[in-house]
Structures are given as structure tokens and as C-alpha cells.
Amino acid sequence: MATDVAVELSPADGYVAWTQRAKALAREPGTSGIGVRMALLATYTTDFLAELLPLAGARAGLTPELLEFPFGQVEQVLLAPQTPFREGDYVVLAGTHHDVTGTVDETVNRWVGLWDAAARSGVRVVQLGFAPPAVDAYGPAAWRAPQSLSYRVREINARLAEHAAGRVLFVDVEQLAAQVGLRQWEDPRSWYRVRQPYAADSLPWLAAAIADTVAADRGRSARCVVVDLDGTLWGGILGDDGIDGIRVGTGPDGEPFADFQRYLRALTERGVLLAVASKNDRDLALRAIAEAPGMVLRVEDFTHIVADWRPKSEQLQEISDKIRLGLSSFVFVDDNPAECAQVVAAHPEVRALCLPASAAKFATELAALPWLHPGSLSSEDFTRQRSYQALAAAERTATDNLDEFLAGLEMVATIEPINSTTLDRAAQLIAKTNQFNLTTRRHTQTQVRKMAEDPQWFAATLRLRDRFADHGIVGVLLAEAVGDAGGAVEIDTLLLSCRVIGRNAEDNLLAAAAEWALAQGSSRLVGRYLPTARNALVRDLYPGHGFVLEAESEQGSVFGYDLSGGAPARSPHVREAQMQHGY
Amino acid sequence: MATDVMEQLLELFAEVVGEPAAHGPDTVRADMDTWDSLAQVRLVYAVERAFAVELPESTLTSEPSLADIAAAVAAARQERVS
Numbered sequence: 001m002a003t004d005v006a007v008e009l010s011p012a013d014g015y016v017a018w019t020q021r022a023k024a025l026a027r028e029p030g031t032s033g034i035g036v037r038m039a040l041l042a043t044y045t046t047d048f049l050a051e052l053l054p055l056a057g058a059r060a061g062l063t064p065e066l067l068e069f070p071f072g073q074v075e076q077v078l079l080a081p082q083t084p085f086r087e088g089d090y091v092v093l094a095g096t097h098h099d100v101t102g103t104v105d106e107t108v109n110r111w112v113g114l115w116d117a118a119a120r121s122g123v124r125v126v127q128l129g130f131a132p133p134a135v136d137a138y139g140p141a142a143w144r145a146p147q148s149l150s151y152r153v154r155e156i157n158a159r160l161a162e163h164a165a166g167r168v169l170f171v172d173v174e175q176l177a178a179q180v181g182l183r184q185w186e187d188p189r190s191w192y193r194v195r196q197p198y199a200a201d202s203l204p205w206l207a208a209a210i211a212d213t214v215a216a217d218r219g220r221s222a223r224c225v226v227v228d229l230d231g232t233l234w235g236g237i238l239g240d241d242g243i244d245g246i247r248v249g250t251g252p253d254g255e256p257f258a259d260f261q262r263y264l265r266a267l268t269e270r271g272v273l274l275a276v277a278s279k280n281d282r283d284l285a286l287r288a289i290a291e292a293p294g295m296v297l298r299v300e301d302f303t304h305i306v307a308d309w310r311p312k313s314e315q316l317q318e319i320s321d322k323i324r325l326g327l328s329s330f331v332f333v334d335d336n337p338a339e340c341a342q343v344v345a346a347h348p349e350v351r352a353l354c355l356p357a358s359a360a361k362f363a364t365e366l367a368a369l370p371w372l373h374p375g376s377l378s379s380e381d382f383t384r385q386r387s388y389q390a391l392a393a394a395e396r397t398a399t400d401n402l403d404e405f406l407a408g409l410e411m412v413a414t415i416e417p418i419n420s421t422t423l424d425r426a427a428q429l430i431a432k433t434n435q436f437n438l439t440t441r442r443h444t445q446t447q448v449r450k451m452a453e454d455p456q457w458f459a460a461t462l463r464l465r466d467r468f469a470d471h472g473i474v475g476v477l478l479a480e481a482v483g484d485a486g487g488a489v490e491i492d493t494l495l496l497s498c499r500v501i502g503r504n505a506e507d508n509l510l511a512a513a514a515e516w517a518l519a520q521g522s523s524r525l526v527g528r529y530l531p532t533a534r535n536a537l538v539r540d541l542y543p544g545h546g547f548v549l550e551a552e553s554e555q556g557s558v559f560g561y562d563l564s565g566g567a568p569a570r571s572p573h574v575r576e577a578q579m580q581h582g583y
Numbered sequence: 584m585a586t587d588v589m590e591q592l593l594e595l596f597a598e599v600v601g602e603p604a605a606h607g608p609d610t611v612r613a614d615m616d617t618w619d620s621l622a623q624v625r626l627v628y629a630v631e632r633a634f635a636v637e638l639p640e641s642t643l644t645s646e647p648s649l650a651d652i653a654a655a656v657a658a659a660r661q662e663r664v665s
Contacts, residue, residue, distance in 0.1 A: 015628070016629070016632055019625075045621075047621050048621075048624075048625075189640070190624070192640075193624055193627075193640075193643055194620070194621065194624050196624075200628050200632075
């Protein structure tokens with residue numbers, strides 16, 4: 001359902017289409033998305049926007065529950081000691097250029113101050129930027145007139161975005177308005193009638209942007225784009241036309257394919273993986289990618305290339321196994337509707353885009369979907385591509401002897417307490433990690449920060465590099481000292497990014513947690529395994545590390561480790577850069 | 584012509600407000616709780632879109648009946664033609 005809505009409905013379809021669809025959705029509520037509770041606090045009437053949010057949420061893979069408040073009550077609601085907004089996961093904050101009466105500083109301080117109030121309540125902020133006015137007395141000279149409203153609005157947006165980095169989510173409304181066109185974006189009649197500044201047709205853009213941002217924050221963004229070759233990366237059919245006959249790079253039927261490739265390459269630069277699933281002769285396909293004149297993407301840009309005659313569903317399964325990413329984090333892009341249908345029938349969790357006839361529209365179509373929203377980019381996003389390629393390289397050099405292989409990787413780990421620079425990434429891993437995740441508890445960023453600040457909690461990240469790549473932060477362990485001194489320390493969360501599964505780096509995380517527990521005077525370390533559809537991989541992790549099964553129920557298994565003999569051993573193949581975890 | 588407008592208007596009304604107009608063309612806002620000020624704005628959005636006209640602000644600020652709105656639509660169309 002969610003996938004269909006995403007493909008079938010775009011913000012450009014307009015208010016009428018969206019309200020009709022929203023009503024249909026309200027009649028048949030599908031609750032397959034991630035549940036999020038959202039408050040909407042604005043200086044304008046949000047009823048019309050709120051009406052579209054469940055649909056925008058469904059499109060992005062969320063099931064939003066809205067907490068509603070009267071308009072104009074931003075401070076009153078946020079600063080009141082007892083308000084139901086505190087029960088929300090997110091609060092959307094929004095103003096309009098009508099509020100910008102004073103200086104840039106005053107407006108920026110107003111909203112940033114509200115972020116602090118929301119943070120104290122443990123609610124994550126989604127700040128909407130401001131749209132510039134459609135009419136400015138300074139006209140086209142506004143850009144060099146700091147006293148003009150347009151100039152101040154842009155300045156406010158830039159400053160809010162800068163403050164937001166690593167702290168709150170920011171929606172660039174200025175850019176949305178630019179896409180639609182400022183004169184179409186505003187509706188002064190609606191402003192005077194009901195204090196709703198936007199044109200009806202702008203509301204789907206806003207609703208979608210909010211939902212897509214929250215969905216990305218909840219780890220819904222796809223991480224790998226799998227493309228077809230013939231008709232997708234180039235025009236023509238390689239098997240029939242030959243390397244010289246396919247069209248890419250030049251001419252009106254070749255340039256659009258090259259530009260689509262440029263868009264895909266830009267995605268890889270911010271951490272999205274690319275792979276190929278193609279029905280082609282493998283050698284010919286590899287040669288075409290490497291040698292066809294006009295190709296932008298090169299063989300190295302792909303994490304994995306499958307070209308053979310199996311059904312595409314099997315090709316995707318191979319890619320998934322090779323790069324250790326679940327199919328639900330895949331986007332499949334193909335110009336052939338039959339192939340898209342085959343993949344989705346076999347793997348309903350794969351998000352599939354069937355391309356339109358004109359290659360000139362490929363990038364626009366893919367970019368309009370909520371699936372590749374970057375969320376808050378962390379530096380790890382920029383290194384991910386290299387890291388997965390290193391994974392493939394490492395596997396190629398693997399020998400039959402696992403110990404020898406691990407020793408040959410020359411791994412260095414850094415385990416340190418979660419701090420302000422690593423909080424974003426830790427929260428991202430907690431939101432996204434499925435396979436190597438003992439409990440799959442989805443704590444919000446605010447909750448993680450609270451744990452990191454609480455002396456009763458051990459909250460650490462693991463950074464790992466080897467001789468092929470720096471993988472960045474790839475592991476998280478959260479544990480809480482429960483009971484009195486001398487009691488137990490219970491591991492709430494233990495996870496590893498799939499990039500580094502099989503490296504035994506978890507040994508070092510467990511050892512660090514155990515040492516912390518010993519320093520607390522604890523005698524026991526407790527671990528829990530809560531099975532999900534995806535984490536069978538770690539079912540035997542605790543027994544494999546000397547933990548003893550203590551209880552087992554429908555909800556999972558509880559294991560205990562007696563610390564009287566010291567901490568469990570570190571991996572002999574992972575050197576710790578410095579014992580800087582400070583615990 | 585005018586009856587066409589009225590028919591389509593009644594359809595739009597039922598869709599936007601969620602139930603049919605209580606007294607047909609003679610319905611006014613006071614007759615129905617569901618016809619609140621936001622529903623009024625939604626109705627005007629829908630009417631302006633469906634008939635490709637712009638209604639005068641008085642349609643919103645006064646308390647028109649559906650017949651009044653239909654008349655405003657017809658007048659706006661007339662203006663566009665002339």
C-alpha cells in the first residue's frame with residue numbers, strides 16, 4: 001500500500017487529488033507504516049495541512065498520529081508545564097514571513113529557543129523554514145537590500161539551517177516554494193480568510209516534505225538502488241545493438257541517460273549504494289559499462305553487478321546476500337513493467353520504480369519519491385560506499401582460514417562514550433539496524449542522549465577501520481546498571497552495522513561493557529535476545545560468548561554472565577586504538 | 584445551466600462537508616454543525632476549482648445559502664464570458 005501511494009501520488013498532483021486520496025485512506029486505514037506521534041505548532045492555521053499528513057505519512061512508510069493544537073499557540077503549548085505535546089515523538093514548528101516583523105536575530109532566537117524547550121521535553125523538532133514573500137517592495141533588488149523582507153527571510157533560513165545541524169530536523173521550505181514558484185506557492189486570499197498562507201496546491205508539498213523528513217529520521221530511507229541496464233542506464237539493447245550501438249552520452253536520445261547516470265553517481269557520493277540487476281551476458285555487460293563511450297558510471301561505482309538470465313528477483317536476492325543489506329532497504333529501478341512486477345511479487349518489501357517512456361524524466365521521477373531522502377547526513381554517509389566496496393575487496397582476499405583472514409584485516413577499533421558529535425550516527429544506527437541487533441529497540445535520538453548523560457548507563461559507540469577502509473561508527477552498545485550497587489548491568493541494545501558483521505568486533509564492545517560493569521561494582525552482565533523477522537543471525541550470540549541462558553519466553557531469551565572471573569575476552573584480531581571509553 | 588451548477592454544487596458540498604445539504608439549495612451554515620468555517624473554506628476551494636472561477640470574498644464573510652453560492656458561480660462565469 002505505502003509503496004503504491006509513493007509511486008502513484010506526487011506532490012505535484014495537487015490539493016484536490018490529495019484530499020480525495022486522504023479521505024479514501026481515512027476510510028481504510030492501513031497501519032503498515034512506522035507509528036509516529038506528531039504535534040503541529042504553527043503561527044498559522046494548520047488544519048488543512050494536518051488533513052494531508054496521514055496520507056503523506058503513508059506515502060513515506062509512516063502511520064502518523066496527530067496531536068492537534070489551536071493555531072498561534074506555539075509558545076503557550078511548548079512552554080506550558082503540562083501539555084499533551086510532550087507525549088509526541090516529533091513536533092513540527094512553523095512560521096510564515098508574516099511573523100518576521102523585527103530583526104533576523106529576533107526571529108532566529110525565537111525558534112531556536114523553542115527547540116530547547118522541546119528538547120527538554122524529549123520531543124524531536126522538525127523546523128520548517130520560511131517561504132520568502134511573493135511580493136517584495138524591493139523587487140528584483142531585494143537580494144542586495146538587507147532591509148527587505150526577502151533578504152531577511154533568506155538570512156533566517158540560512159541561520160536556522162545552520163543551527164539545526166545535528167540538533168533538529170530542518171525542512172527547506174524556501175526550496176519547495178522555488179520548485180512550485182513563489183506566486184503559486186502563496187495564496188493571500190487564503191491568508192486573509194483563514195490565516196493559512198499557502199495556496200491549496202502547496203500543501204501536498206509541505207505535507208510530503210514533513211513526512212519524508214521524519215521517515216528518513218526513522219531509518220526508512222533506502223540504502224541501495226538497483227538499476228537495470230538496457231533502457232535504464234542506456235538506450236537500446238546491448239545484446240542486439242552491441243557496445244557501439246547503445247545510446248548514452250551524446251545526442252537527444254543519449255544525453256538524458258548520461259544525466260540520469262550523473263544523478264545516480266551523486267547519490268553514491270552521499271552514501272547510497274548502487275548495484276546492477278540485468279538480463280544480459282555478464283562479460284558483455286561489464287565491457288559495456290567499462291568501455292561504452294559516454295558512460296558516466298564506471299564499474300567501481302557499483303557495489304555489485306549481476307548480469308545473467310535468472311529472474312530479477314533472484315538477482316536481487318544475490319545482491320542482498322552479497323552486500324548484507326535487507327531487501328527492504330532496496331529501490332529497484334527498471335524500464336520494464338513486467339520486471340518490476342516480477343520483483344515486487346517475489347519480494348513485496350522491495351520498493352520498485354517503473355521508469356516512464358522518456359529518459360529525460362528518469363531522474364525527476366526517482367527524486368520525487370520519498371525513498372531516497374537523505375535525512376540528516378552524517379560523515380559516515382559519505383564513507384559508506386567505500387566501506388562496502390572494501391567489504392567486497394576483503395571478501396575476495398579471504399582465505400579458507402578465518403583467523404588468518406581476520407588477522408590480515410589489521411582492524412583497529414575505537415570504543416567511546418556517545419557524545420554530541422556521534423549522537424546523530426548512533427541514533428541513525430538504532431533506527432536502521434535490523435540484522436545484527438539483539439533487541440531491535442528503536443530509541444529516539446532524544447532518548448539516546450538522555451542515556452548518554454545518565455551515569456547509570458553505559459552508552460558507547462564502536463568505530464572500526466581496517467587496512468581497506470575506515471568504516472566509521474558501526475556499533476552501539478547501551479547498558480543500564482539495575483538494582484543496587486553490586487547488582488547487574490543489563491544490555492539494552494547491542495548492534496553492529498551489516499558492513500562489519502563477521503569481524504568479531506562485538507567481542508570488544510561486550511568486553512568494554514563488562515569492564516564498565518565491574519567498575520560499577522556489578523557482579524553480573526545480563527543480555528537479552530528479542531527475535532524479529534530479521535535478526536536470527538544473532539540468536540546464539542550470548543551463549544557463544546559464555547553467557548548462560550536464564551529464562552526463555554515468547555518475548556525472547558535472557559542470558560547472564562558471571563563477572564567474578566573478569567570480563568569476556570576481546571577479539572585477538574581487533575586492536576583498540578586507545579582505551580578512551582573513559583568508563 | 585443554473586440547474587447544472589446547483590446539481591454539481593450539491594455534489595461538491597456533500598463531498599467536502601461529509602453529508603448532503605440539509606435543505607438542498609436553501610441550506611445555510613446555521614443549519615448544519617458540520618458546515619463550519621473551515622468547511623466553508625474547503626467548499627470555496629472546491630467550487631473555485633471545479634467551476635474555474637474566483638468567488639467574491641463576500642461569499643465567505645456573509646452567511647450565504649447554497650443557492651447564493653450557485654448564483655455567485657453563475658455571475659462569475661458570466662463575467663468571464665463577457
